[in-house]
Amino acid sequence: MKKHHITLSVNGDDYDALVEPQQTLLDTLRDTLMLTGTKEGCATGDCGACSVIVDGTLQCACLMLGVEANGAKVETIEGMAKGEKLHPLQKAILEHNGLQCGICTPGVLMAAKALLERNPDPTETETRFWLAGNLCRCTGYDKLIKSVLVAAKEMRGA
Amino acid sequence: MSELRYEAPESVSAAVALLAGAKGMARVLAGGTDVIVQMETELIEPELIVDIKKIPEVRGISAENGGFRVGAAATGMQICDHKEFARTWPGVIEGVKLIGSIQVKGRASMGGNLCNASPGADSVPPMFTAGAIARVVGPKGVREVPVEQIPTAPGKTSLAKDEIVTSFFFPARPKRSGDAYQRFTPRTEMDIAVTGVAINLSLDDKGVCTAARVAIGAVAPTALLVKDAGAALVGTKVDDAAIEKMVAAARAACKPIDDKRGTKEFRIEVTGVLAKRVAKAALERALANK
Ligand SMILES: Cc1cc2nc3c(=O)[nH]c(=O)nc-3n(C[C@@H](O)[C@@H](O)[C@H](O)COP(=O)(O)OP(=O)(O)OC[C@H]3O[C@@H](n4cnc5c(N)ncnc54)[C@H](O)[C@@H]3O)c2cc1C
Ligand code: FES
Ligand code: FES
Numbered sequence: 001m002k003k004h005h006i007t008l009s010v011n012g013d014d015y016d017a018l019v020e021p022q023q024t025l026l027d028t029l030r031d032t033l034m035l036t037g038t039k040e041g042c043a044t045g046d047c048g049a050c051s052v053i054v055d056g057t058l059q060c061a062c063l064m065l066g067v068e069a070n071g072a073k074v075e076t077i078e079g080m081a082k083g084e085k086l087h088p089l090q091k092a093i094l095e096h097n098g099l100q101c102g103i104c105t106p107g108v109l110m111a112a113k114a115l116l117e118r119n120p121d122p123t124e125t126e127t128r129f130w131l132a133g134n135l136c137r138c139t140g141y142d143k144l145i146k147s148v149l150v151a152a153k154e155m156r157g158a
Numbered sequence: 159m160s161e162l163r164y165e166a167p168e169s170v171s172a173a174v175a176l177l178a179g180a181k182g183m184a185r186v187l188a189g190g191t192d193v194i195v196q197m198e199t200e201l202i203e204p205e206l207i208v209d210i211k212k213i214p215e216v217r218g219i220s221a222e223n224g225g226f227r228v229g230a231a232a233t234g235m236q237i238c239d240h241k242e243f244a245r246t247w248p249g250v251i252e253g254v255k256l257i258g259s260i261q262v263k264g265r266a267s268m269g270g271n272l273c274n275a276s277p278g279a280d281s282v283p284p285m286f287t288a289g290a291i292a293r294v295v296g297p298k299g300v301r302e303v304p305v306e307q308i309p310t311a312p313g314k315t316s317l318a319k320d321e322i323v324t325s326f327f328f329p330a331r332p333k334r335s336g337d338a339y340q341r342f343t344p345r346t347e348m349d350i351a352v353t354g355v356a357i358n359l360s361l362d363d364k365g366v367c368t369a370a371r372v373a374i375g376a377v378a379p380t381a382l383l384v385k386d387a388g389a390a391l392v393g394t395k396v397d398d399a400a401i402e403k404m405v406a407a408a409r410a411a412c413k414p415i416d417d418k419r420g421t422k423e424f425r426i427e428v429t430g431v432l433a434k435r436v437a438k439a440a441l442e443r444a445l446a447n448k
Contacts, residue, residue: 004164021164021207022197044195051261057235059264063194065187067164068209111260133259 006070010035011079019066026050028066029076037077037106041135048134051107051114052076058114060133077106080113089113089151098147100138108134112148120156124149166209170216170295170324173208178297178320180206186322187211188231189265191258192274216269216324219243224330230269230292230323234281235260237268247328248443249337249356250288253281256341256351269323275309275380282309282381283356283373284339290328296321306373309380332368334361336443338436341375342428344419351376352420355408355432357440359391365445367391372404372433377414377425384411387433396441401434408433 003018010033017032026043029035029052041047043062050061053075080087089112092098099105108131115122115130122130127148128141136144167173177184182205187193196202210216216231219240226243234254238244244251257266257280271279272292286306294301297320305326308315317323341354354375360368372387387407394400414425 002161002163021162024194024198043198045191045258045262048259048261054264057233057264058261060261062198063189063191063262063265065164065190065194065207065209067166068187068190068211114260130260133261 004067004070006067008069008072008074010074011076017066021065021067023066024062025052025054025064025066025069025074026061028069029061029074032066035076035078039103039106041103041107046135047104047107048111048131049104049107051110051134053110053114058111075110075113077109080109087113087151088154089116089148092147092151092154093144096143096147096150098139098144104134104136104138108136108144112151115148116152116155120152122149122152162204162207164207164209166212168212170213170322173210173213173322174295174297174320176206176208177322180319182206184208184319186273188216188267188270189233190270191262191266192270192276210322213324216322222327226328228268228326228328230325231267234263234266234268238263243328246331247284247288247337249339249358249440250281250284250328252339253284253354253356256280256339268326272305272308273315273317273323275311275313275315277309277312277378277380278351278354278376279381280339280341280351280354280375283354283375284337284358285326286373286381286383287337287356287358287371288328289358289371290326292323293325293327294321295324302327306381306383311379332360334363334444334447335359336440336445336447338439338443340432340436340439342432350419353377353412353414353425353429353432354381355429355436357433357436359396359437359440359444361396361441361444365395367394367396367400370396370404372408374408374411374429374433377412377429379413382411384408387411391437396437401437404437405430405433 039049041049045063184206185204187209217229271281337358339356341351343349356373359370370388370391375381390403409430412426
């Protein structure tokens with residue numbers, strides 16, 4: 001199988017990779033670049049566990065080919081904390097029990113980050129609709145949504 | 159599995175030439191929200207993928223002749239965020255907004271939604287009622303095709319294997335026009351339509367309907383433009399009697415399947431209920447749009 005040489009930026013670091021044409025961005029992140037923070041739940045776009053931000057747009061890494069990411073700027077969960085300093089969303093989700101098993105958490109955090117970059121002061125309903133593509137089997141969503149709203153408030157300095 | 163070849167040409171002519179030269183199964187790749195899922199679940203095993211997203215003219219949204227030209231691969235988020243387009247075609251936006259999650263809309267396009275030819279595709283009925291015209295390019299040149307002539311059966315279109323849709327033209331909108339789309343699903347988000355109805359209508363300055371188009375989705379092998387249903391509204395003030403006639407025509411056009419998500423009777427019944435609601439929503443918008 002012919003491999004494609006791609007270069008991409010992930011969380012500000014430049015990477016070179018050889019990818020097979022049918023390999024998704026999710027496979028590329030996890031298996032080629034060994035960035036396993038991004039999770040695979042379904043591989044068909046339904047669960048949102050693989051949510052990443054590509055060139056500023058929130059999307060499922062499983063619904064994009066690795067070759068399509070050539071030249072792209074990708075943001076993943078690995079870039080969220082700055083060293084030891086957690087992002088306010090990460091802190092809020094820990095403090096308000098917004099996670100249990102944790103499999104959905106990286107995707108939820110990336111989706112929530114994209115939301116707050118667009119809308120720093122979302123209502124609860126807007127937050128619920130925005131996160132509708134992120135399935136969570138554990139929390140019942142209430143604590144998740146609360147965590148996002150708490151973080152939003154903190155980030156606004158309110 | 160045969161070797162998969164990925165190509166990302168930068169012009170429409172190069173894309174068409176690649177498709178024309180393909181020996182085995184070839185697929186155009188726009189947002190990939192259908193194509194990649196179909197590959198992942200081994201529903202399709204293409205030999206060639208032609209990614210059209212490097213072609214500038216399939217991606218933009220711009221004003222043209224008082225209307226809009228929307229790139230076939232423009233993403234759902236891009237379309238929803240285009241304030242002018244969204245203000246002019248709220249019913250089309252209602253359809254696009256229902257395409258999966260925010261993540262899915264970050265990639266999914268109207269071109270893909272139409273060409274995947276799922277009977278339940280949500281942006282398709284409102285595109286039909288908007289009277290959108292698809293620009294189709296193939297080796298022999300350009301054709302301008304009303305969108306309702308593209309899907310022919312579940313998963314099938316009238317496009318030749320070496321043709322692509324490059325953009326859609328949404329015509330200029332007379333004043334006092336309004337459109338709307340609603341679907342019925344068991345869940346509020348992330349579900350597939352059991353039935354969907356789009357209506358687009360225009361009124362004169364006395365409030366009499368001068369033009370109306372009604373389309374139904376998920377209740378036949380393809381989305382359908384129901385000419386009789388639109389005709390039932392023309393020449394009326396879209397009053398209850400006219401709406402009842404329109405509803406009867408919409409129900410008569412349904413040829414639904416029976417499945418766990420809804421029986422035939424249920425789908426037909428709910429199509430009528432939605433048609434009534436959607437007519438009222440479109441009318442309200444037309445009245446507000448002076
Ligand atoms: C989790 C999830 C939920 C979803 N929910 C909904 C929903 O509620 N409602 C709904 O309507 N859809 C839903 N969808 C499907 C929806 O995302 C797709 O139908 C989408 O609109 C297709 O666009 P795309 O750009 O991703 O197309 P692609 O997947 O790239 O292509 C789709 C098909 O069209 C062909 N094609 C694409 N562009 C062109 C072109 N310009 N010219 C010729 N052929 C072309 C491709 O070859 C392929 O056969 C969902 C998908 C997922 C993954
Ligand atoms: S793994 Fe991508 S959406 Fe589930
Ligand atoms: S914490 Fe377990 S799936 Fe969300």
